[in-house]
Amino acid sequence: MATTDEILSAMGEIVNEVAGIPVEDVTLDKSFTDDLDIDSLSMVEIIYAAEEKFGVSIPDEESKNLKTVGDAVAYIERASN
Amino acid sequence: MSSTVVVTGFGATTPLGGDAATTWDRLVTGTPGVHALTYDWVAELPTRIAAEAAVDPATIIERVDARKMDRSTQLGLVAALAAWRHAGLGLGEDNPVDPRRLAVSIGTGIGGLHTLLGQWDIQKEKGHRRVSPFTIPKLMANAPAATVGLRLGARAGIHTPVSACASGNEALAQGLDLIRLGRADVVVAGGAEGVIHPLPLAAFGQMQALSRRNDEPERASRPWDVDRDGFVLGEGAAVLVLESLEHARARGARIWATLAGAGTTSDAYDMVAPDPSGQGQAEAVRLAVADAELAPGDIRHVNAHATSTPAGDGTEAHSVRAALGDATDEVVFTGTKSQTGHLLGAAGAMESMFTVLALRNRVVPPTINLEHPEEGLDIDIATTARPLPGGDIAAINNSFGFGGHNVAIAFTTDNITED
Numbered sequence: 265m266a267t268t269d270e271i272l273s274a275m276g277e278i279v280n281e282v283a284g285i286p287v288e289d290v291t292l293d294k295s296f297t298d299d300l301d302i303d304s305l306s307m308v309e310i311i312y313a314a315e316e317k318f319g320v321s322i323p324d325e326e327s328k329n330l331k332t333v334g335d336a337v338a339y340i341e342r343a344s345n
Numbered sequence: 346m347s348s349t350v351v352v353t354g355f356g357a358t359t360p361l362g363g364d365a366a367t368t369w370d371r372l373v374t375g376t377p378g379v380h381a382l383t384y385d386w387v388a389e390l391p392t393r394i395a396a397e398a399a400v401d402p403a404t405i406i407e408r409v410d411a412r413k414m415d416r417s418t419q420l421g422l423v424a425a426l427a428a429w430r431h432a433g434l435g436l437g438e439d440n441p442v443d444p445r446r447l448a449v450s451i452g453t454g455i456g457g458l459h460t461l462l463g464q465w466d467i468q469k470e471k472g473h474r475r476v477s478p479f480t481i482p483k484l485m486a487n488a489p490a491a492t493v494g495l496r497l498g499a500r501a502g503i504h505t506p507v508s509a510c511a512s513g514n515e516a517l518a519q520g521l522d523l524i525r526l527g528r529a530d531v532v533v534a535g536g537a538e539g540v541i542h543p544l545p546l547a548a549f550g551q552m553q554a555l556s557r558r559n560d561e562p563e564r565a566s567r568p569w570d571v572d573r574d575g576f577v578l579g580e581g582a583a584v585l586v587l588e589s590l591e592h593a594r595a596r597g598a599r600i601w602a603t604l605a606g607a608g609t610t611s612d613a614y615d616m617v618a619p620d621p622s623g624q625g626q627a628e629a630v631r632l633a634v635a636d637a638e639l640a641p642g643d644i645r646h647v648n649a650h651a652t653s654t655p656a657g658d659g660t661e662a663h664s665v666r667a668a669l670g671d672a673t674d675e676v677v678f679t680g681t682k683s684q685t686g687h688l689l690g691a692a693g694a695m696e697s698m699f700t701v702l703a704l705r706n707r708v709v710p711p712t713i714n715l716e717h718p719e720e721g722l723d724i725d726i727a728t729t730a731r732p733l734p735g736g737d738i739a740a741i742n743n744s745f746g747f748g749g750h751n752v753a754i755a756f757t758t759d760n761i762t763e764d
Contacts, residue, residue: 284409308478315474 266318266344271337278313279333282306292334300333311336320344348525350605351760353598354432354586355698356424360579360685363400364427368695369702371684372710373730377563378685379577386543392555394562395541396579396686413479414492415457416580420691421489421537422496424582425451428533429497432586433598440498441596448501448529449494450519451537451584452512454690454746457484458540489537489582501529509746510650512536513583513693514754518607520587530592535584535694546578552617554654566687567714568651568680569658569722576652579686583695590760602701603759605639605739608632612749619657623664625751630668630741633753639739641672643757646709646733646740648700651680652687661743662722677733678726679703680712693744697754700742704758707733 266274276287283302296302302310311327314320314336320343322330330336355365360378362368371378378396387393402419403411411419434440460483468476482488487505494503502523506515513536520534549555556575558565566577585604593600608629614620634641647665651658658680666673681699688695703709709727718726739757744750 282409282412284407305478305482312474 268337268341271318271340272333274317275314275333275337278310278317282309282313290333292332292337294333295331296333314340318344349590349603349760350521350524350587351590351593351603352585352601352701353588353593354428354434355584355601355701356427356431357581357583357695357698358398358400358402358420358423359581359583359688359695360396360399365431365698372681372699373708375711375713375729376684377713378579379562379565381559381562390543390546391550391557392546393559394556394565394577396577397541398581413483415460415483415488416539417453417457417537418483418489418492420539420580420582421451421535421584422492424535424537425493425533425584426496428535428584428586436497442531444498444500446501446530447497447499448503448523448532449490449497449499450504450506450516450523450532450534451490451493452506452508452516452690453486453489453537454507454509454512455538455540455545456486457488458545459542460484462542462544493533497533499533508750509748510687510689510692511744511746511750511752512690513695514697514742514744514752515609515750516694517585517587517604517697517754518609518752521604521607524587524589530589532587533584534587535582536691537582538689538691539580540689541578541580549578556653564714566653566683568649568653568683568712569662569718569726570715571717571719573653573655573658576654576682577686579688581688581695582691583698585694585698585701599762600760602704602756602761604754605757605759606633606635606637606755608636608753610751612751614749617747619660619745620749621660623660623667625749626661626664626743626745627667629751629753630665630743633741633755634668637739637755637757639755639757641669642675643739644669644672644676644741645738646700646703647676647678648696648703648740648742649678649680650743650745652682657745659719659722662724666723673724676725677709677731678724679709680726681710683713683715693742693752696744697742697756700740700756703733704738704740704756705761707735709733
């Protein structure tokens, strides 16, 4: 079972792959759109990459509420437990 | 208002090189760009050769940007940014062109085929939730033009002529019109194509349109030769910066040639076969000469469409003679697809760039592999690099496409900036 730090680290790699943002900038407090400047289509790619990576399902109606990296990490943590 | 349109820059990425200068140097020295394909999927195909871009565009464009683009767009963007720099123009705050006077016209023959088929493969294998949200903006045919327009900040309109293998020339013809009509001062015009993939190789193969000279790829593309057996699929892009003469002069731009006229016709004959009478092709050449206010005797060079298919090459030779009459005797022809393969929707733009360079450098690049010309062509084809005369001369680039499209573009040496 993945820890918060492991999920955050993997999210950093996904965000870097999709949007080119340095891994170290991907921290729990950051907003995907306001802080990391990720466009809506890139956000969809990040969500499905996370689904594949962690073997979870993040329905569209849930992903809309994932404003920050911390929101996403918490959701994945709950969904995978 | 000036109706004179000049070429102030060009850029390309082709099977001969990752830029225009390398491409031209290799073209003039007769370098084949066709090679054997080494992909696993190629084994079962009747054609296992192609003219791939010499430099992978994904190695040049920033990684995160490149992954949002189909290969055809990557190629188009590389060529367009090179053309923009070549025209002495900068980006952002260093861009001196009024964005409301800047338009883009970049054509493609097929569009984002790698994306379309690649994402369908993913959907079949992994389901709809794994399909990229960038699929549509990557695969749409206007993606190369739109990507270039976004990068350059163009606000006077973005256009994508789609007329198969005439698309590149049609884009230039449209650029000419936009400037003449006063709708833009600068038009970034060209073509992009990147469809070397098993499906087009199979599909063109089913039409028996592709060369199957797999054992001798470098000798496969041989326009006008009696032993030609089809075209060779190529990929790449070329873009020209077209500008009103007034605008070019006002900013002190270097001028490479004048885009003097264009002629567009359609065969009304068959979807894929060229009209054997060649009347539509001849009329396109006549219209281009007239539009440029030239006489047939001014035309000293023709970069022919000449794809190396049995049906097309001879017809074109006769149709140019029908258009230019006895003046054809003074014309030096070349078929540069012998070296580059056939870049489909990018071919017209690339070969127009070659025509500009031929006029500027007074040299016609060679047609390679022409060992036994078909009987009765009655045209003078350069098989080694051939000089062009000094003085005021003109040249034509022909492009024809499935659907019966014929587009001839006339360039002249007028206004060229001398060294």
